[in-house]
Amino acid sequence: MVGAVTVSAHEVQPSVSDVIITESEVTITLTTAIEPLIAGLNLDEITDTNDSPLAGFHDRLRALPPAELSTALTEAWPGIAEQITLRAGDTDLPIVLGEIDIPDVGDVEVRRDSSLTLTADLPDDGTPVVFGWDASLGGLIVRQGDGESSYDAYLTGGAMTDAMPREGVAEQTLGQVIARYVVSGFDHIIPKGLDHILFVLGLFFYALAWRPMLWQVTAFTAAHTVTLALATLGYVQPTMWIIETLIALSIVWIAVENVIGGPKKEIGWPRIAVVFGFGLLHGLGFASVLSEFGLGQHFVASLISFNIGVEIGQLAVIATAFLLLGLPFGSKPFYRKAIVIPGSLIIAAIGTYWVFNRIGLVGDLPYLT
Structure with a gap:
């Protein structure tokens, strides 16, 4: 698989999440530009961050060094977490923000992708997991597994993943795959x-x-x-x-x-x-x-x-x-x-x-x- 793509300027791009599910825990590695999330931009309504009335605040966040941006994320996290859904069966799972990896400030005209580690404890009932977030946070690519046994979903409009089991990966029918990729x-x-x-x-x-x-x-x-x-x-x-x-x-x-x-x-x-x-x-x-x-x-x-x-x-x-x-x-x-x-x-x-x-x-x- 080709590595992550660096996107210039202020174009809105989907976030990428890699999900690992064990019997007792969910771990999500989220790769995303965190500045729009902190600023509260509605990424469902714009294709470029310059189009938002909060563009000035967003651009100032882009210029912050990693330590200050990490602090801003931690302060904004409770509000961001409310827009993320992680559920096992009928149980909503509290999400814990763990490691935050933010690159140094470079060209502020280039999107800066940070890496966040999110974790949640699972109940003992073995129920599968679903994951997604509010439409305002933008598109979300979800990946579970690797190679031929992988599950991949591109979520927009606040959609949720298919049920992801604790062993193996979520299954998709041929019809679902065709429809998703045609769209x-x-x-x-x-x-x-x-x-x-x-x-x-x-x-x-x-x-x-x-x-x-x-x-x-x-x-x-x-x-x-x-x-x-x-x-x-x-x-x-x-x-x-x-x-x-x-x-x-x-x-x-x-x-x-x-x-x-x-x-x-x-x-x-x-x-x-x-x-x-x-x-x-x-x-x-x-x-x-x-x-x-x-x-x-x-x-x-x-x-x-x-x-x-x-x-x-x-x-x-x-x-x-x-x-x-x-x-x-x-x-x-x-x-x-x-x-x-x-x-x-x-x-x-x-x-x-x-x-x-x-x-x-x-x-x-x-x-x-």
């Missing part, structure tokens, strides 16, 4: 994947004819499926800020090519090759999600289902663009000059901003993060 794949296009949405819109603006669109989508899909599988299996371990920068460059390239290439009714192999190459990069971007998720049981079904969700999201973007732009205006003589070129230039401008942002030359714009 996750779609979610990482709409609404969370603005960079992927813009890339797909760049493909749409290339030509309205179905053959160019089919070839581009097929090349893009095949490519990101390959690298998604390789990265998730650990054969490729990308440096994410480089990948995210190259993804931004791919958006610029596709958009600029739309502007300077002239109107198209067919597609050549160079364009297909370029889209395939960029698809390899985008697959590595998706892999940053699945590397934390873990695929556990039903590996092949999980990978395929995630890709299906991604494709449904991409097709939804293309269908929406066609209904709003292609269908009413595609046959008009002004379509290219009034829609394709301005639309592509806007996409190129956003992609250019992202390139400079991701290499640290410009700051965040909340509506573009």
Whole structure:
């Protein structure tokens, strides 16, 4: 499994929890940015911490050294603990905050992941355990076990895990796995994947004819499926800020090519090759999600289902663009000059901003993060 991904800027990312259950105790190792939890940000309502009215308080917490941040966490912990549910059968388990491992202050524009150890004593009745937290604390990835016998769940909206036994791991049906990963794949296009949405819109603006669109989508899909599988299996371990920068460059390239290439009714192999190459990069971007998720049981079904969700999201973007732009205006003589070129230039401008942002030359714009 690929290691944890460092996320720049102020983007809200899910927390990761590794759960170990014995006959007498639950131990949860929680990897998360604790500053939003201390500040009381509602992570269910924002995608970027800059969007919160408490952003200033949050940013001041980011600048605190580990000892002071640990003290702030300890003081805020009773309120945070009330939003966490850990239950065995019908019994709510008191959670004890144990070891707190906070990295030193580095670049305050980069998310600082801390590690918390949470423990709870179990009753003697052998009942399984469920775990989750309030929607306001954001997404939560829960992992139990290891390898083929692992259980992995991505919880949003205040959802709870399946019942996790004291021996072995929670079981999921094939249908549950497929549904969960299809939804996750779609979610990482709409609404969370603005960079992927813009890339797909760049493909749409290339030509309205179905053959160019089919070839581009097929090349893009095949490519990101390959690298998604390789990265998730650990054969490729990308440096994410480089990948995210190259993804931004791919958006610029596709958009600029739309502007300077002239109107198209067919597609050549160079364009297909370029889209395939960029698809390899985008697959590595998706892999940053699945590397934390873990695929556990039903590996092949999980990978395929995630890709299906991604494709449904991409097709939804293309269908929406066609209904709003292609269908009413595609046959008009002004379509290219009034829609394709301005639309592509806007996409190129956003992609250019992202390139400079991701290499640290410009700051965040909340509506573009």
